[in-house]
Amino acid sequence: MWLDLRDIIEMPGKSKGFETVLDPEALLAPSITRFTAPLRAVGRVDNTAGLLNLRAEMPVSMVYVCDRCGVEFPVSRLFEAQVPLAADAEDGDDGELYPLDGDGVDVDDVISASFLLDTDMKCLCRPDCLGLCPRCGKNLNEGPCGCETERDPRFAVLEQLLDKNL
Ligand SMILES: [Zn+2]
Ligand SMILES: [Zn+2]
Incomplete structure (x- = not known):
């Protein structure tokens, strides 16, 4: 106006x-x-x-x-x-x-x-928002997704390689 x-x-x-x-x-x-x-x-x-x-x-x-x-x-x-x-x-x-x-x-x-x-260009639902699991996409604010216990064997091999490099 x-x-x-x-x-x-x-x-x-x-x-x-x-x-x-x-x-x-x-x-x-x-x-x-x-x-x-x-x-x-x-x-x-x-x-x-x-x-x-x-x-x-x-x-x-x-x-x-x-x-x-x-x-x-x-x-x-x-x-x-x-x-x-x-x-x-x-x-x-x-x-x-x-x-x-x-x-x-x-x-x-x-x-x-x-x-x-x-206005903030980015904002969070709460300051400590846990976000989504990068592997299964579950909202981690609602609880753990289980990815930590049921590892994909291909990732286990990759992690061993990474461990050796540390
Ligand atoms: Zn959030
Ligand atoms: Zn997950």
Whole structure:
């Protein structure tokens, strides 16, 4: 949603509120499989002594996929964005300020860019996730798979060779 900032851009002390619903496709980081509730963000742009700053809050309910074992698990969090905006195009060149689009800004774009920066590209279902057995593919969080006791004879030969080299 494009937010017109003409009435606050030159007016220090002024603010403009907004409410928008984001397109989930724009927020899909590799670690997220889907969102389970609409992405409704409420926020405002403040002109503080001539500097524009966007703040927004967005409750996010989503399903993450564990990078190690592939199990999906739900996560809910309140995402808070705080993004300084460039009042003119030249200020936007250094990358620290989000550039305006004409006399306004696309608040959906600002919030999704901030969300993606803030979201881990990899995540685990729990810090000590054991992952999958590389041989049989069983999820080792659910218990041992038995590969350790029933060794494939071909692997036993290989291990003997490796032992000799140690
Ligand atoms: Zn896991
Ligand atoms: Zn196994």
